[in-house]
Amino acid sequence: MRKFLALAFFLTSATIFAQGVVTGTVIDSDMDAPLPGANVRVEGSTQGTVTDFGGLFNLEVDKASGFLEISYVGFETKRVPFTVANGQTVDLGRILLAPDADALEEVIVTTYSIAIDRKTPVAVSTIRAEAIETQLGNQEFPEILKSTPGVYATKGGGGFGDSEIRLRGFESENIAVLINGIPVNDMENGRVYWSNWAGLSDVTRFMQVQRGLGASKVAVPSIGGTINIVTRTTDAEEGGSAFYSLGNDGYQKISATVSTGKMDNGWAATVSGARTTGDGYVDGTEFSGFSYFVNIAKDFNEDHQLSFTAFGAQQRHGQRQNALPMEIYRISERGTRFNQDWGYRNGEVLHVEDNFYHKPQMSLNHYWDISEDTQLSTSAYASFGSGGGGGFTGVNKFGLGTAQNPSPYRDGYLQPINFDLIVEENVARGALGSETYLRASRNDHQWYGVLSTLSSQILPNVEFTGGLDFRYYQGEHFTEVTDLLGGAYVLDTSNDNNPLNAAGVGDKILYHDIGTVLWEGLFAQAEYDKNNFSAFVTLAASNTSYKRKDFFNYLDSDPAQETDYQHFFGYSGKGGANYNLDSNNNIFANIGYFEKAPFSNAVFLNFRNDINTGAENQKIFSAELGYGYRSANFRADLNVYRTAWNDKTLVQRFQNPDNTTGSANILGLNALHQGVELEFSYRPIENLTLTGMASVGDWTWKNDITDVAIYDEEQNLVRTINLYVADLKVGGSAQTTFAAGADYEVWEGTKVRVDWNYYDDLYAEFDPETRSTRELGQSWELPEYGLVDFGVTHKFDIGDLEAMLIGNVNNVLDTEYISIARGGLNDGVFYGFGRTFNVGAKINF
Numbered sequence: 001m002r003k004f005l006a007l008a009f010f011l012t013s014a015t016i017f018a019q020g021v022v023t024g025t026v027i028d029s030d031m032d033a034p035l036p037g038a039n040v041r042v043e044g045s046t047q048g049t050v051t052d053f054g055g056l057f058n059l060e061v062d063k064a065s066g067f068l069e070i071s072y073v074g075f076e077t078k079r080v081p082f083t084v085a086n087g088q089t090v091d092l093g094r095i096l097l098a099p100d101a102d103a104l105e106e107v108i109v110t111t112y113s114i115a116i117d118r119k120t121p122v123a124v125s126t127i128r129a130e131a132i133e134t135q136l137g138n139q140e141f142p143e144i145l146k147s148t149p150g151v152y153a154t155k156g157g158g159g160f161g162d163s164e165i166r167l168r169g170f171e172s173e174n175i176a177v178l179i180n181g182i183p184v185n186d187m188e189n190g191r192v193y194w195s196n197w198a199g200l201s202d203v204t205r206f207m208q209v210q211r212g213l214g215a216s217k218v219a220v221p222s223i224g225g226t227i228n229i230v231t232r233t234t235d236a237e238e239g240g241s242a243f244y245s246l247g248n249d250g251y252q253k254i255s256a257t258v259s260t261g262k263m264d265n266g267w268a269a270t271v272s273g274a275r276t277t278g279d280g281y282v283d284g285t286e287f288s289g290f291s292y293f294v295n296i297a298k299d300f301n302e303d304h305q306l307s308f309t310a311f312g313a314q315q316r317h318g319q320r321q322n323a324l325p326m327e328i329y330r331i332s333e334r335g336t337r338f339n340q341d342w343g344y345r346n347g348e349v350l351h352v353e354d355n356f357y358h359k360p361q362m363s364l365n366h367y368w369d370i371s372e373d374t375q376l377s378t379s380a381y382a383s384f385g386s387g388g389g390g391g392f393t394g395v396n397k398f399g400l401g402t403a404q405n406p407s408p409y410r411d412g413y414l415q416p417i418n419f420d421l422i423v424e425e426n427v428a429r430g431a432l433g434s435e436t437y438l439r440a441s442r443n444d445h446q447w448y449g450v451l452s453t454l455s456s457q458i459l460p461n462v463e464f465t466g467g468l469d470f471r472y473y474q475g476e477h478f479t480e481v482t483d484l485l486g487g488a489y490v491l492d493t494s495n496d497n498n499p500l501n502a503a504g505v506g507d508k509i510l511y512h513d514i515g516t517v518l519w520e521g522l523f524a525q526a527e528y529d530k531n532n533f534s535a536f537v538t539l540a541a542s543n544t545s546y547k548r549k550d551f552f553n554y555l556d557s558d559p560a561q562e563t564d565y566q567h568f569f570g571y572s573g574k575g576g577a578n579y580n581l582d583s584n585n586n587i588f589a590n591i592g593y594f595e596k597a598p599f600s601n602a603v604f605l606n607f608r609n610d611i612n613t614g615a616e617n618q619k620i621f622s623a624e625l626g627y628g629y630r631s632a633n634f635r636a637d638l639n640v641y642r643t644a645w646n647d648k649t650l651v652q653r654f655q656n657p658d659n660t661t662g663s664a665n666i667l668g669l670n671a672l673h674q675g676v677e678l679e680f681s682y683r684p685i686e687n688l689t690l691t692g693m694a695s696v697g698d699w700t701w702k703n704d705i706t707d708v709a710i711y712d713e714e715q716n717l718v719r720t721i722n723l724y725v726a727d728l729k730v731g732g733s734a735q736t737t738f739a740a741g742a743d744y745e746v747w748e749g750t751k752v753r754v755d756w757n758y759y760d761d762l763y764a765e766f767d768p769e770t771r772s773t774r775e776l777g778q779s780w781e782l783p784e785y786g787l788v789d790f791g792v793t794h795k796f797d798i799g800d801l802e803a804m805l806i807g808n809v810n811n812v813l814d815t816e817y818i819s820i821a822r823g824g825l826n827d828g829v830f831y832g833f834g835r836t837f838n839v840g841a842k843i844n845f
Contacts, residue, residue: 019062020084023390024092026055026070034117035097036681037689042066042447043079052683072097072130075253076237098437103151114228118258118765119268121576122589123211123626123639125149125679129232133202133755134793137808137838138247138278141201142193145255147741149677150225152733154819157320157830158339159279159355160287161195164820166733168643169673169699170224173599176214179229180309182363182381183450187473187517188546188600188725189651196359196385198313199291202255202274203231211677212624212641213574213592223596223620223645224673231293231311232270237261243274245806245840250279253840266299281833282320284342284351289315303369312336312360318342319389321353323820323828325778328400332414336831340400343410346727350419352398352438352481355531357387358359360399380450390482393510394490395436397422423486433502434487439509443477448521458725461530463823469521469542478512495552511607511715512552516598518545518565541571544597556620564607568597570617582632593624600647602667607715615667619646636680643673653778654767654822664768665709666723671730695737697761701731708768721772728766728779732820734759749795767823780824785817787832804845809837 010459010615026038034055041048042061051057059068064084071077075097084090115124125148136144140163143152156162159495173190176183179200185192207229214226245253255274258795262268272293279286291313298306320339332338356597356781363381392398397409398417406413409421426434453467481490492509503509521542528535545565554561574592595617603615626639648669654662675697680726682690703721712718729735741755763779770776791808811834819832 007839008395009499019060020060020064020087021060021089021792022068022084022092023056023058023089024068024080024095024396026051026057027094027096028075029098030394031095035075038070038072038075038097041069041071041522043069050686053632054632054635056632060293070095070097070497103136114230115214117209118580118586118628118630118742119529119578121534121536121578121626122214123149123624123637123641124767125209125676126206126207126210128206129204132204132207133842134806135791135808136201137791137806137810137840138245138251138253138836139810141197142704144229145207145209147693147755148741149679149693149737150211150675150697151738152759152762155831155833156820157196157323157683158280158282158833159199159285159319159326160276160278160289160317161193161315162317162319163357165194165227167209167224167227168641168675169697169730169733169735169755171732173649174223176222176548177229178226179230179361179363180363180793181379182361182449183471184361184383185520186475187284187447187471188515194356195315195317195355196313196357197339198276198289198315199274199311200229200231202257202291203272203293205230211639212643213622213787214577215747222422223643225519231309231525232295239845241842241844243840243842244273245838247278247838248836249281252277252836261621262299267297268299269296270294280318281337281340281836283337284349285318285320285339286349287315287317289313289317305367306364308363309365310360310362312358316356317354318349318351319353319355319392320830323822325736325826325829325830326818327826328414330830331403336834338414340398340414340417343419345409345423347418350417352392354390355387356390356440357385359383359385359387375455376452377455377640378450378452381448383445383482384789385443385445386448387444388440388480390440393437393479396436397436406600419485426485426487426546428621429487431493431506433489434484437481437485437487437490438483439479442478442480442483443475445473447471447473449678461528463527463529464525466524467522469519469523471517471519471521473517473519475515476513478508479510481509490827496555498549510552513548513607515604516547516549517600518564519543533577535575537573537575537576537631539571540594541569541572542597544568544570546600548600548602548609550557550609553608560609563604563611566603566615568603568615568617570595570597584629584630588626588628588629589624593618593619593621598647598667599649599667601651605665606709606717607711611638612667616647618648620644634680636678638676640676641674644670645673646670652765652768662718662769663711664721664723665704665711666768671700671726672702673699673730675695675699675735681764688778689743691739691741692744693737693739695736699733699735701728701730710768721768723768723771724774725742725766726770729761729781731763731765731779733762735761735763751793753789753791753793755791756786757789758784758786763821764821764827767827770823777825780821782818782821782829785815787817788812804842806840806842807838809835811835 026035026037036051038051040057040059049057049059068080078097115122132144140155142163142165145151146153150168151167154164156164177185177192184398209227211225214222240258243255253276257272259270260268265712274291277288293311296308296837321341329336330340342351361383365379368376399407401407401415409418422436449471453471455465458464489504491502492501493499494510495501498701523540525538545567547563547565549562574595576590578588598615603612605612622643624641629636650666652664678694680692704726707720708723709720710718738758743753745751762782766779789810792810794805796803814835817832818829820830822828
């Protein structure tokens with residue numbers, strides 16, 4: 001009997017000691033923010049769970065001690081020991097996961113510009129690598145942000161990499177885009193060309209959209225907001241992956257990544273490459289591109305790390321540049337896919353409009369841990385861009401004509417161009433040269449910069465950050481002949497130094513100039529953080545200098561051929577505070593004012609060295625209030641904003657009656673952008689996550705402008721007009737957007753996803769040619785539309801290898817909609833894509 005009681009006591013005790021609950025909070029070490037959805041598993045068993053929205057987990061364990069294995073896509077897996085005594089609950093506290101490279105711990109400038117949840121007082125949304133990898137598919141990179149408040153992302157004309165993104169109604173010229181802390185907006189006009197970064201989605205670790213003033217400490221004034229893209233660093237473990245995807249209209253992509261892992265000598269390297277090809281959804285937009293990424297890093301000691309990164313994308317694609325009236329698409333046999341800017345020569349596709357570019361970016365990042373409280377991060381970078389966009393010059397033989405009188409250079413109305421006929425005519429002209437030919441508008445540049453940031457904990461609760469931002473940019477702009485279309489030469493009279501230029505393929509025509517931009521910036525920030533309250537004040541100043549040298553409009557002997565530098569001093573001041581009311585609720589506010597240098601086209605007028613002595617800084621005032629709620633299964637963010645913008649620089653494109661593109665150089669516009677935004681996530685059960693977003697804006701032009709310069713495609717001044725746009729809605733971006741989504745894990749390793757996005761209050765961009773009187777009234781409001789996307793992922797093992805299948809269908813209901821309109825109801829529009837799909841497979845080794 002005593003033996004039986006002893007055995008029963010032993011078994012009961014073992015059961016008590018072997019059962020308990022382990023809790024903890026999983027944290028992203030870079031962002032000091034929780035990681036929702038991280039996997040937590042007892043090593044060697046099937047017991048596991050996932051973290052909630054606050055990064056918290058509660059896991060019942062059936063043994064007294066062991067290890068937890070904690071993992072998240074894009075982060076290093078971590079083993080954490082636990083011991084549970086007497087069936088108690090043990091809290092492991094904060095568990096930090098390092099992104100990609102725990103051994104190297106590379107700290108780049110971007111790290112200092114990341115918004116931290118419940119601390120940084122800005123409106124922010126974060127998209128991680130897993131979402132990009134599984135949801136983007138064959139969409140354009142900015143489209144991964146389409147369910148973000150205030151964002152309107154379109155495919156532009158539909159060519160590969162021609163996507164456009166607007167934030168709170170502001171175009172890319174006024175959205176600061178940073179890649180690894182390095183600004184990539186064009187230094188002359190502020191634009192971002194996404195085709196230059198076609199492979200960026202393959203190497204992005206995470207990206208943040210900081211709406212409004214943003215958390216960036218570098219001297220980059222962002223009006224609409226900041227898109228902060230952080231690429232992967234060198235992987236800490238040896239291995240790699242291979243990926244293959246195919247989709248509609250001949251889309252194919254193959255990519256591979258290989259990493260050495262950190263070796264015993266402290267060195268590590270990661271190399272990634274991808275090849276993408278396809279016919280394009282829109283007619284005549286065939287594309288091919290090769291993207292690459294290299295990171296080589298060295299951990300010298302505990303205080304110094306050095307990392308070299310290079311990436312880029314060499315690509316070429318056909319374009320649809322000319323927006324057309326809705327009726328054209330409706331009667332075309334190709335429907336919304338119709339594109340007039342291409343045709344056939346000798347049976348092969350030839351593009352009138354195309355784009356080709358290669359813009360590698362290289363950076364050397366050094367991180368120095370000077371002391372326990374002081375760090376210095378420095379990035380030296382260089383970028384070399386080469387390429388341009390195609391078009392035609394000479395007699396326009398590419399028009400559509402009419403149904404009754406179609407163009408003789410097409411094999412029927414709304415058919416592709418018959419280039420063979422144009423070639424025959426040019427050949428017949430003989431010594432007269434080509435009457436119509438193809439050209440490319442080139443923009444080759446060199447860009448060098450240094451960013452250096454010092455961060456120091458000067459008081460127990462006060463951190464000081466300061467640094468410098470130096471840049472040098474030189475852009476060479478010219479037109480070159482790319483195809484004589486059968487002719488012997490073309491006679492160009494644009495060059496005063498060579499007024500009778502018999503130009504051949506590769507020769508410069510029409511214009512040739514070099515723009516130089518210097519930027520010297522300083523910034524400083526003091527940040528206070530204690531208990532539940534945090535606040536910051538940031539000051540920045542910059543000097544922007546422009547110089548222009550014109551090789552065509554001035555003789556080489558003319559001193560006026562090159563201008564002196566034109567200097568513009570800009571500055572900014574912003575501040576904000578966040579208060580955590582309790583463990584669930586927080587409120588924040590920010591306010592700022594800055595003056596931003598005008599773009600180059602506002603400094604040098606008429607595409608000449610004509611200096612605008614009245615050029616003024618753009619002036620921006622912004623304020624915002626926000627509220628956040630966090631709980632185990634629900635999180636929400638609500639904010640209201642108001643941004644006033646005076647003396648805006650704007651180049652507005654429009655469609656001429658002959659379907660060529662014109663532009664207007666508009667200086668001195670004022671605008672008011674204000675609105676309210678809501679974003680939430682809810683997990684009613686462990687395997688289901690519901691998301692939603694609402695954004696309602698009111699964006700309006702506030703004044704009229706006189707003496708607006710109108711240009712044709714060849715930079716010739718056509719005329720000047722008065723522009724009456726006061727009280728017009730800002731066009732090009734939906735002012736009201738909603739989104740809802742559901743992500744459900746059907747069984748372990750298999751997830752399905754449904755997303756719905758709705759767009760309303762979308763106005764056409766005004767046509768300057770039609771706004772020279774007040775008679776037209778409000779801009780045309782486009783029809784509202786909603787789109788449904790579906791996705792599925794399935795993870796499984798092949799022996800010791802991890803594998804994943806990915807499938808996406810975008811615009812499941814094949815909804816027909818207009819995404820962009822220029823002018824009025826009967827002017828040019830671009831339709832969005834109908835139903836598209838892609839499937840892919842990835843293997844990790």
